[in-house]
Amino acid sequence: MTTTTIAGHAVDVNEEGFLTDPAQWSEELAPELAALIGLELTDAHWTLIRFLRDDYAAQGETATLRRVSTQTGTPVKALFGLFPGKPAKKMAYVSGLPKPKGCV
Template sequence: MTTTTIAGHQVEVNDEGFLTSPQEWSEDLAPELARLIGLELTEEHWKLIRFLREDYASQGETATLRRVSTQTGTPVKSLFALFPGKPAKKMAYVSGLPKPKGCV
């Protein structure tokens, strides 16, 4: 594990840059995490980030793309538009959560 500073906060990250402790995440970290992967957060992004955080707290694991789509009513196509390329991985990263199971 590596300690790094993001948005003025010292956090532990793994070799891919994901926070190793979701408790270290805060809403002021999210815009900087998003910027690091080329995103600018909109209210639609925040809706998904907040869902992921709440779902993780209750389920104990990061929601899959399918679960995010089903539970939030957001079409998978929209998830790809909001988080281009690898939406599940990018949503988890910005939300300060581990990659979903099965995510490469």
């Protein structure tokens, strides 16, 4: 585990840059994390980020792409549009959560 500073916030991250303590995340940090992977957050992004944070608090693990899609009513194709390439991984990263299980 490494401590790094993002937008003036000291956070603990793993070797892939994911926060290791979801409690260190804040809504002020999310746009900075998004910018690091080339994203600019919109209201659609925030809806998914807030869902992921709430779902993680309730379930104890990061939601899979399928769960995000079914629970939010967002088609998988739209998730790929908002978080291009690897949407599950990118959603978790910006949300300050661990990668979903099965995500490479």
